[in-house]
Amino acid sequence: MSELYPLYEPYAQGLLDVGEGQRIHWNASGNPAGTPAVVVHGGPGSGHSPGSRRYFDPQRYHLVQFDQRGCGRSLPHAADPSTGLEHNTTAHLIADMERLREHLGIDKWLLYGGSWGSTLILAYAQAHPDRVSAIAICGVTMTRPEEIDWLYRGVARFLPGPWEEFRDFLPPADRDGDTSELLTAYSRLLNSTDESVRRAAAHAWATWEDAVISHETLGKPNAYTDRPSDALMAFTRITAHYFSHHAFLSDGQLLRDAGRLAGIPGELIHGRLDLGGPLVTAWQLAKAWPDARLTVIDESGHTGSPRMTEAVLAAIERFA
Numbered sequence: 001m002s003e004l005y006p007l008y009e010p011y012a013q014g015l016l017d018v019g020e021g022q023r024i025h026w027n028a029s030g031n032p033a034g035t036p037a038v039v040v041h042g043g044p045g046s047g048h049s050p051g052s053r054r055y056f057d058p059q060r061y062h063l064v065q066f067d068q069r070g071c072g073r074s075l076p077h078a079a080d081p082s083t084g085l086e087h088n089t090t091a092h093l094i095a096d097m098e099r100l101r102e103h104l105g106i107d108k109w110l111l112y113g114g115s116w117g118s119t120l121i122l123a124y125a126q127a128h129p130d131r132v133s134a135i136a137i138c139g140v141t142m143t144r145p146e147e148i149d150w151l152y153r154g155v156a157r158f159l160p161g162p163w164e165e166f167r168d169f170l171p172p173a174d175r176d177g178d179t180s181e182l183l184t185a186y187s188r189l190l191n192s193t194d195e196s197v198r199r200a201a202a203h204a205w206a207t208w209e210d211a212v213i214s215h216e217t218l219g220k221p222n223a224y225t226d227r228p229s230d231a232l233m234a235f236t237r238i239t240a241h242y243f244s245h246h247a248f249l250s251d252g253q254l255l256r257d258a259g260r261l262a263g264i265p266g267e268l269i270h271g272r273l274d275l276g277g278p279l280v281t282a283w284q285l286a287k288a289w290p291d292a293r294l295t296v297i298d299e300s301g302h303t304g305s306p307r308m309t310e311a312v313l314a315a316i317e318r319f320a
Contacts, residue, residue, distance in 0.1 A: 009029065018095070023075045030056060038064040045068070068096070078234040110134045112138075159212065219303050261289050267292070267315035269295045
């Protein structure tokens with residue numbers, strides 16, 4: 001198996017003012033003269049992971065990472081209930097990425113990410129195809145209503161007990177609606193003026209996420225609930241905000257507009273055993289995007305595997 005690169009430190013970082021009182025944290029590492037690339041983190045609201053740098057050869061890549069609005073080291077932080085989310089939408093994040101690209105003087109960059117990050121990558125690339133040199137995605141999502149419904153209701157077929165606990169945390173009047181109504185009810189609790197209510201809702205949400213991830217063959221327990229309290233609060237609050245609004249995208253938009261990616265080479269890597277994000281999404285995107293190649297990792301779920309790591313390294317090496 002190919003080995004990850006040793007972790008290396010950024011040579012520059014800062015806070016970029018992107019308007020509406022928002023400042024996004026960014027860092028740059030590797031070789032400033034190398035192939036530009038940006039890591040788009042998942043969540044929404046998870047913040048960047050330094051470990052993602054280990055996929056990129058620091059001699060060959062000029063790597064950029066950033067924290068999306070409200071999370072990580074970006075300011076103001078969504079763990080603070082006074083931080084409004086009205087200026088935190090997919091369109092805002094696309095504009096932030098473009099402003100960061102211009103700030104750093106980059107003409108075109110490789111986009112890499114997974115899970116929610118792949119949705120934002122596709123949305124950005126379809127808005128600015130001339131600024132994208134290539135795309136590598138691990139864990140393909142397009143955050144369509146059907147995908148959100150699967151993750152927060154459909155998976156209950158495998159996990160009926162944990163899902164009932166997720167549903168029954170809500171007040172009785174909020175339990176019988178559709179998935180969108182259920183997530184909207186959670187969003188209300190996550191924005192409560194009562195801190196104890198917010199924290200309890202964050203824990204209930206993360207407990208369901210844990211149940212889905214840990215059910216996978218290679219899944220780890222408590223992947224979400226073990227996060228520091230402020231990071232967990234930001235993640236759950238932002239995720240509920242986005243998913244209760246269908247990611248601020250029209251239904252099927254990213255698949256319907258896949259033709260805008262024509263000419264951009266892509267690597268799509270997906271685990272066959274991904275419980276929360278089934279393979280069909282990656283399959284449909286690969287059929288609609290002729291310049292993309294789909295690699296299916298048989299033993300991997302959403303949390304990855306050694307073979308998935310190897311596939312990601314190979315994909316990124318291809319574009320160096």
